[in-house]
Amino acid sequence: MANDALIARRERLLGPNVPTFYARPVHITRGRGASLWDADGTRYLDAYNNVAHCGHGHPRIVAAICEQAARLNTHTRYLHEGILDYAEALLARIGWPGQLLMTCTGSEANDVALRMAQAVTGKRGFIATDNTYHGNTTAVAHLSTRRPPIGGWPEHIRRVPAPDSLTPLGGSRAVQPEAFAANIARAIDELERSGHGFAGFMLCPIFANEGMPGVAPGFLDPSVEVIRRAGGLILCDEVQPGFGRVGAHFWGHEWLGFQPDVITMGKPMGNGHPVAGLVAKPEVMAAFREAFGYFNTFGGNPVSVAAAMEVLRVIEEEGLQANAAEVGAYLLGALRQIDHPLIVETRGLGLFLGIELAREGEPAGEEAGRIVEAMRERHVLMGRVGRAQHILKIRPPMVFSRADADELVGKLAECFAEIAP
Numbered sequence: 001m002a003n004d005a006l007i008a009r010r011e012r013l014l015g016p017n018v019p020t021f022y023a024r025p026v027h028i029t030r031g032r033g034a035s036l037w038d039a040d041g042t043r044y045l046d047a048y049n050n051v052a053h054c055g056h057g058h059p060r061i062v063a064a065i066c067e068q069a070a071r072l073n074t075h076t077r078y079l080h081e082g083i084l085d086y087a088e089a090l091l092a093r094i095g096w097p098g099q100l101l102m103t104c105t106g107s108e109a110n111d112v113a114l115r116m117a118q119a120v121t122g123k124r125g126f127i128a129t130d131n132t133y134h135g136n137t138t139a140v141a142h143l144s145t146r147r148p149p150i151g152g153w154p155e156h157i158r159r160v161p162a163p164d165s166l167t168p169l170g171g172s173r174a175v176q177p178e179a180f181a182a183n184i185a186r187a188i189d190e191l192e193r194s195g196h197g198f199a200g201f202m203l204c205p206i207f208a209n210e211g212m213p214g215v216a217p218g219f220l221d222p223s224v225e226v227i228r229r230a231g232g233l234i235l236c237d238e239v240q241p242g243f244g245r246v247g248a249h250f251w252g253h254e255w256l257g258f259q260p261d262v263i264t265m266g267k268p269m270g271n272g273h274p275v276a277g278l279v280a281k282p283e284v285m286a287a288f289r290e291a292f293g294y295f296n297t298f299g300g301n302p303v304s305v306a307a308a309m310e311v312l313r314v315i316e317e318e319g320l321q322a323n324a325a326e327v328g329a330y331l332l333g334a335l336r337q338i339d340h341p342l343i344v345e346t347r348g349l350g351l352f353l354g355i356e357l358a359r360e361g362e363p364a365g366e367e368a369g370r371i372v373e374a375m376r377e378r379h380v381l382m383g384r385v386g387r388a389q390h391i392l393k394i395r396p397p398m399v400f401s402r403a404d405a406d407e408l409v410g411k412l413a414e415c416f417a418e419i420a421p
């Protein structure tokens with residue numbers, strides 16, 4: 001009853017643009033590690049939230065935010081050591097000399113990345129996949145939405161078919177990298193012929209929102225060649241894979257094996273505090289300054305930077321990247337033991353895992369929805385992605401333990417057992 005009242009109040013006060021998860025939304029009031037508690041004191045296992053990267057309510061990060069907030073928070077027009085210490089620590093994690101620009105959200109970072117590519121190339125056109133999400137500003141929303149914007153798709157945006165695990169581009173996974181690159185080459189030609197020209201290609205290096213479609217390292221090599229030959233920039237959205245989540249590497253692009261021109265990051269960067277940013281080469285930064293100018297009131301403020309700095313320290317000192325590799329491999333192995341005719345593939349990279357469901361070769365989105373709802377009723381929170389929302393998505397805080405993995409797998413096996421083959 002209490003939740004019904006909250007839902008009605010929310011609809012009245014916030015309108016339809018702040019949707020909740022689940023048929024019966026959860027009212028969370030407290031979190032610690034990978035656990036959440038609702039208003040009635042019921043514990044939930046969080047198998048979804050990549051924002052609380054180091055775990056909910058991490059005491060060190062909370063203390064860092066509180067200490068800095070009590071000392072000073074202001075806009076970014078003054079000298080401050082915090083942002084420099086952070087830049088040094090973060091840039092040391094990147095294999096080439098870059099510079100850091102800080103924002104408050106991943107959307108803003110991606111928006112700036114687009115303008116950087118325009119500044120460098122003097123051209124206007126962009127390419128992204130047709131089933132992705134890069135944020136909510138007007139510019140990046142054009143790369144994100146599945147619905148055509150009012151007035152139709154802007155001519156300077158081209159959407160290439162996303163790699164797919166059920167129906168791979170070109171007919172097989174073996175030829176998918178070349179087929180993907182051929183579509184990019186075609187889109188570049190169209191952009192050049194239309195007069196907009198080709199400024200850059202934006203992608204998530206693990207194709208997270210596309211459903212992590214089982215691509216392998218080297219997948220992008222033919223595309224990189226095509227993009228470089230055309231003089232475009234590669235804008236790598238690390239909002240989901242970044243900060244060690246893929247286990248074997250700190251960044252998703254290191255796993256896929258290519259070097260981007262711009263790296264954008266967000267969500268996990270402040271463990272829940274809104275901080276985001278991007279790294280680009282000095283000449284890209286200079287071209288952006290020259291062409292656009294830029295100021296961000298809150299991006300890189302002392303409190304945001306204190307949160308982000310403590311996140312980096314905690315990842316390092318608590319060995320969270322190694323935990324993602326170790327527990328991720330354990331979880332993947334256990335998930336693969338679940339046997340059900342709907343499951344066509346269970347895949348994972350560190351603590352980012354997906355279970356693809358299909359019925360007679362067709363994506364089984366409805367059944368995936370039922371599993372997610374059934375898990376919520378068993379107090380385990382997870383999500384789904386994919387072109388038909390048919391891939392179960394498991395992406396927990398990086399402190400996820402083997403015991404958490406056992407709980408997840410046990411309950412998931414029960415949910416699958418309830419679903420007719």
Ligand code: PMP
Binds near residue numbers: 106107110134209267
């Ligand atoms: N890029 C990717 C890959 C994302 O998943 C998201 C958020 N879901 C964004 C960008 C946008 O980040 P934000 O919500 O912080 O603007």
